Amino acid sequence: MKDIYEYVDKMELNKQLKLDEIPDLDLYMDQVIQLFENKFGILKRDEEEKVLTKTMINNYAKGKLFFPIENKKYSKNHLMLIAMIYQMKGALSINDVRMTLDALNKMITEENFDLTKLYESYVDIANDRMQQLKVEMKQLTTEVEDHTSAYDSKRADYLKQLLLVASFVNMSNYYRRAAEKIVDAIERNEK
Structure with missing residues (x-):
């Protein structure tokens, strides 16, 4: 726990696929998988974990999370x-992700909506939120240390870790529930 500040500074949780990293050429599935593995592989907990697989992409397509591909190639x-699906699926059900992206997919295919500006906003907001998260994590760590300072020093590190894990999960649940409420509102508005 002594190195939590260093850990927070070195975290790469907010890996985002930036627009300049997305080729202007359409890619085959294997190329898409390689692009995502190269970008997000550092976030894997272990070597067996996969960032993206053919099965995942096929399930996203069957589940209509994105509009149909052409000639077995994926556009920008x-x-x-x-x-966006990669990030959302960590907190939302696939059905919630589909519901969230359904109107956007229709805008892209039916209204020729330019996704570029929206995606840039998405990445910018994510980067800003990551900076805020680092500040909040440092504040939480200080608060946890204050609450555990009276504990037996031999178990204090474990108790700090326990409180941090419980607090992070709690905050994650708050954000997930808020996102689910917004998905429910999207669903009501679309009907």
């Missing part, structure tokens, strides 16, 4: 959507 718009 597909890659932006898959990047």
